[in-house]
Amino acid sequence: MAPSEELDITVERMIRFCYLAEMTWEYSHIEASSSTLPLHLNRFGALFFETAGFLYSLFEDRNDSVNLLRSWRVFENPFMDELETIRSRLEPFKPELEKVRNRISFHGSRNRSHEKDGLDIFNIESGRGPEFASLVQKIQLTAKNMIEWYCMNVLQGSVGSEAWRSFEAELKGYSIARK
Numbered sequence: 001m002a003p004s005e006e007l008d009i010t011v012e013r014m015i016r017f018c019y020l021a022e023m024t025w026e027y028s029h030i031e032a033s034s035s036t037l038p039l040h041l042n043r044f045g046a047l048f049f050e051t052a053g054f055l056y057s058l059f060e061d062r063n064d065s066v067n068l069l070r071s072w073r074v075f076e077n078p079f080m081d082e083l084e085t086i087r088s089r090l091e092p093f094k095p096e097l098e099k100v101r102n103r104i105s106f107h108g109s110r111n112r113s114h115e116k117d118g119l120d121i122f123n124i125e126s127g128r129g130p131e132f133a134s135l136v137q138k139i140q141l142t143a144k145n146m147i148e149w150y151c152m153n154v155l156q157g158s159v160g161s162e163a164w165r166s167f168e169a170e171l172k173g174y175s176i177a178r179k
Helices: 005-034 044-059 068-072 078-106 112-116 128-155 155-172
Strands: none
Touching: 005 044, 005 128, 044 078, 044 112, 044 128, 044 155, 068 078, 078 128, 128 155
16 A cells, blocks of 8 residues: 555654653653642643643544544554544543643633633543543554554555654654664
8 A cells, every 4th residue: 555645644643642642651750749830831731731732633523634533544454443442432532632732732822711621631630630641541552553553564664664663762762873
């Protein structure tokens, strides 16, 4: 199968999502409990909001936007059942994710009451925060598997192997050139 631009773009966006999610987890236990800054101003909070906003953009329903399910449905791959499961688990969070993306992450708000809408998905006490964090980790793992499959089955050969090795090295935080 020859890669299409849309497929290439979905893979590039999954790579960026994986980087954001990985950086978020690196700071989750360091700053969440020790920072005197409010959550949205420490590294963990800032990264988690950006990761959430980026996650929304991977599953946005608008026809002129990237949507993993729609983009990957047009060719045979082993991920459709998993993507459907993720879509259904993500569905209850999507209205809030859209608000996080529009009001905090990408666009911003002009007042706190407008900004506050949608933040319940990060609320540890409500149970939604841990559920959402678990889902983000699941999506990150699925995206990593999809990226590997794309590199090995769509790009193929040495180009695919090198692309996969480079991504995997970046995700782990070291450069292949430093080896």
